[in-house]
Amino acid sequence: MYFEAVxxxxxxxxxxxxxxxxxxxxxxQEGKDWIHYDISKNDYKSAEExxxxxxxxxxxxxxxxxxxxxxxxxxxxxxxxxxxxxxxMLLHESLKKGGGFGGDSVLKAGMPGxxxxxxxxxxxxxxxxxxxxxxxxxxxENEMRATADVKIKxxxxxxxxxxxxxxxxxxxxx
Amino acid sequence: MIQPPFKKILIANRGEIAIRITxxxxxxxxxxxxxxxxxxxxxxxxxxxxxxxxxxxSPSKESYLNYKKILEVAQQAGVDAIHPGYGFxxxxxxxxxxxxxxxITFIGPTPENMESMGDKLSAKALMKKANVPLVPGxxxxxxxxxxxxxxxxxIGLPVIIKASAGGGGKGMRVVRTESELxxxxxxxxxxxxxxxxDPTVYIEKFINDPKHIEIQVFGDTHGxxxxxxxxxxxxxxxxQKIIEESPSPSVPDDVRKKLGDAAVRAxxxxxxxxxxxIEFIFDxxxxxxxxxxxxxxxxxxxxxxxxVTGYDLVKEQIxxxxxxxxxxxxEDIQQKGHAIEARICAEDPITYKPHPGVIRACRHPQGxxxxxxxxxxxxYEVPIYYDPMIAKVxxxxxxxxxAIDRMQRALTEFVLTGIKTNIxxxxxxxxxxxxxxxxxxxxFIEKNFEVLxxxxxxxxxxxxxxxxxxxxxxxxxxxxxxxRLNVASNWRRIGRKIQLRT
Numbered sequence: 315m316y317f318e319a320v321x322x323x324x325x326x327x328x329x330x331x332x333x334x335x336x337x338x339x340x341x342x343q344e345g346k347d348w349i350h351y352d353i354s355k356n357d358y359k360s361a362e363e364x365x366x367x368x369x370x371x372x373x374x375x376x377x378x379x380x381x382x383x384x385x386x387x388x389x390x391x392x393x394x395x396x397x398x399x400x401x402x403m404l405l406h407e408s409l410k411k412g413g414g415f416g417g418d419s420v421l422k423a424g425m426p427g428x429x430x431x432x433x434x435x436x437x438x439x440x441x442x443x444x445x446x447x448x449x450x451x452x453x454x455e456n457e458m459r460a461t462a463d464v465k466i467k468x469x470x471x472x473x474x475x476x477x478x479x480x481x482x483x484x485x486x487x488x
Numbered sequence: 489m490i491q492p493p494f495k496k497i498l499i500a501n502r503g504e505i506a507i508r509i510t511x512x513x514x515x516x517x518x519x520x521x522x523x524x525x526x527x528x529x530x531x532x533x534x535x536x537x538x539x540x541x542x543x544x545x546s547p548s549k550e551s552y553l554n555y556k557k558i559l560e561v562a563q564q565a566g567v568d569a570i571h572p573g574y575g576f577x578x579x580x581x582x583x584x585x586x587x588x589x590x591x592i593t594f595i596g597p598t599p600e601n602m603e604s605m606g607d608k609l610s611a612k613a614l615m616k617k618a619n620v621p622l623v624p625g626x627x628x629x630x631x632x633x634x635x636x637x638x639x640x641x642x643i644g645l646p647v648i649i650k651a652s653a654g655g656g657g658k659g660m661r662v663v664r665t666e667s668e669l670x671x672x673x674x675x676x677x678x679x680x681x682x683x684x685x686d687p688t689v690y691i692e693k694f695i696n697d698p699k700h701i702e703i704q705v706f707g708d709t710h711g712x713x714x715x716x717x718x719x720x721x722x723x724x725x726x727x728q729k730i731i732e733e734s735p736s737p738s739v740p741d742d743v744r745k746k747l748g749d750a751a752v753r754a755x756x757x758x759x760x761x762x763x764x765x766i767e768f769i770f771d772x773x774x775x776x777x778x779x780x781x782x783x784x785x786x787x788x789x790x791x792x793x794x795x796v797t798g799y800d801l802v803k804e805q806i807x808x809x810x811x812x813x814x815x816x817x818x819e820d821i822q823q824k825g826h827a828i829e830a831r832i833c834a835e836d837p838i839t840y841k842p843h844p845g846v847i848r849a850c851r852h853p854q855g856x857x858x859x860x861x862x863x864x865x866x867x868y869e870v871p872i873y874y875d876p877m878i879a880k881v882x883x884x885x886x887x888x889x890x891a892i893d894r895m896q897r898a899l900t901e902f903v904l905t906g907i908k909t910n911i912x913x914x915x916x917x918x919x920x921x922x923x924x925x926x927x928x929x930x931x932f933i934e935k936n937f938e939v940l941x942x943x944x945x946x947x948x949x950x951x952x953x954x955x956x957x958x959x960x961x962x963x964x965x966x967x968x969x970x971x972r973l974n975v976a977s978n979w980r981r982i983g984r985k986i987q988l989r990t
Contacts, residue, residue, distance in 0.1 A: 315962050315965060317958055317961060317962075319954060319957065319958065321950060321953060321954060322950070326954060328954065330959060330961075332962065337955075337959055339955050339958055339959065341951060341954055341955070341958075349951070351951065351955060353955065358959065362849070363848065363849045363866065364849050364903070364905075367952065367955075367956060369951070374948070374952055375849075375903055376952075376956045377848055377849045377903075377905035378956050378957060378960040379848060379905070380957075380960055380961065380964055385957040385960060385961060387952075387953045387956045388848075388849075388905035388906070389948055389952065389953075389956070390947055390948050391899065391900070391902065391904075391911040391912045391915060392912050392944075392945040392947060392948045393908060393945075394945065394950075394953040396953060396954065398957055398958070398961045400961060400965055
């Protein structure tokens with residue numbers, strides 16, 4: 315599951331995968347390399363009302379308080395509030411901004427999902443605010459609209475396609 | 489077994505101090521009565537007392553300061569004494585007299601004691617008579633700028649101008665050059681008038697980087713007055729103490745003797761009864777000390793005195809209120825080892841802003857030479873109406889170093905989540921060179937703890953926070969999906985029902 319996070323005004327990309335016996339967490343601070351952590355579930359387990367987290371040989375008792383996009387992590391008398399945006403929120407953000415991921419020349423999928431309906435055809439000129447397609451993700455239908463007046467150069471998906479995060483859906487002519 | 493001094497005591501307070509007093513009552517075989525406001529139904533002091541009664545709405549004015557209501561409850565409950573704790577009604581002479589009229593013993597000093605120390609100017613006049621050192625300054629109020637200038641010339645700059653009725657940092661101005669004097673004088677007078685309805689101001693020599701040293705005193709109704717040595721309370725934020733220790737690392741033995749003698753003279757001069765504290769400003773360079781004020785009550789930081797002297801001050805208060813002579817003589821009282829107290833507050837450790845809210849996890853430190861006076865528990869909501877202090881951690885050591893190490897250890901063990909606390913600030917104070925060498929003054933936090941958040945929290949690496957947040961966000965996401973599926977199927981079920989009906 316993909317997240318974007320902000321901690322101490324620094325931006326991170328975070329990917330979390332749960333496996334049977336471990337958590338695979340990858341973290342990339344903006345402008346830096348991805349770091350992969352393999353965390354055995356034996357090293358990250360609930361004890362009483364906390365999580366006991368053994369990390370790099372250190373023992374942390376952790377409590378996490380999550381409210382909407384804000385997660386406050388308490389440990390060793392310290393605490394940090396981390397803003398966490400998951401795919402759905404990112405998608406909504408991107409829809410609000412109207413851009414979609416990846417800027418103006420293409421419309422990308424902000425999260426994995428399924429294409430429900432496509433309204434535009436190649437060569438169409440679409441006015442800003444008009445719908446381009448509907449994508450179902452997180453069990454919600456998300457209508458993706460044009461942010462500016464655009465001309466459709468290429469439609470890269472068809473109805474019923476399942477797409478991954480970042481897949482290009484529509485290319486625009488500049 | 490000794491006959492208990494009272495049958496039942498009402499504790500006109502809340503939080504940790506109410507619990508502290510309940511404990512003394514229980515050890516003495518006295519029944520304890522708690523009182524609580526709307527906000528405090530779930531406060532631990534209510535659970536731990538033998539009886540508990542509601543006294544009104546959450547704001548203090550309508551509950552813990554409503555002495556008529558408290559007396560009414562006291563009479564209904566059939567108590568024979570009231571302990572006020574600290575704050576609230578503890579220094580209210582009107583309340584003390586009302587208790588007496590109601591035939592209930594007030595555990596504390598006499599109303600006359602309170603009144604003579606309540607007004608700063610009259611207290612100073614009394615102390616001067618008792619030969620207690622005062623900060624050089626004006627004798628009473630200063631009426632004109634000319635008079636103020638003359639006094640400043642005589643005692644030397646810098647000086648501080650204070651509104652006689654002032655407090656909490658209002659109506660106070662430090663004057664470092666003569667040109668600042670006139671505007672500071674006028675500002676204090678108008679602040680005094682606006683905030684405290686009294687324009688009287690006085691002038692004192694301003695002590696750069698002063699220490700706050702106070703002496704615990706105890707008097708009884710037989711004319712005995714003793715002191716139980718000093719506490720240093722210079723670690724303050726927003727003019728409020730957060731760490732106290734006894735003995736002070738800055739007081740030489742000969743000065744300690746002088747401090748104790750001066751405090752006893754001060755208390756004796758007003759025939760003081762019960763536990764009280766004489767606060768001094770202490771100049772760490774010259775080792776001179778000057779009377780600041782007297783607190784006519786038990787102090788928050790009384791436990792460090794209890795740990796170094798071995799006497800239970802609350803039980804002593806109760807016996808003295810019953811009319812018994814003090815159980816210790818001056819020559820019996822010794823300071824043994826070293827004690828430190830850290831006040832744990834529900835507040836942001838960077839901005840010092842109170843941070844009330846629901847405590848999630850709470851595990852108090854345990855182990856040797858440690859005392860915890862706390863009313864925190866998991867699930868407790870720290871109310872917005874009262875002081876943010878929720879716990880006191882007190883450690884004892886054979887030496888100062890040991891007491892400090894023990895405090896670090898205890899604070900490391902303290903798990904308190906859900907709300908922000910100043911534990912992490914305490915930990916970084918305790919390892920600061922100026923704290924360790926004992927040279928810290930009341931300006932210590934202001935000057936040394938303009939700390940940036942990363943500094944204070946650097947004990948934990950960022951990935952720990954990130955990974956924990958990400959895994960939790962992942963788990964939240966998963967459980968939300970499950971809920972959403974259930975919601976969807978509910979809609980479907982309702983949909984089918986509707987279809988069946990039509």
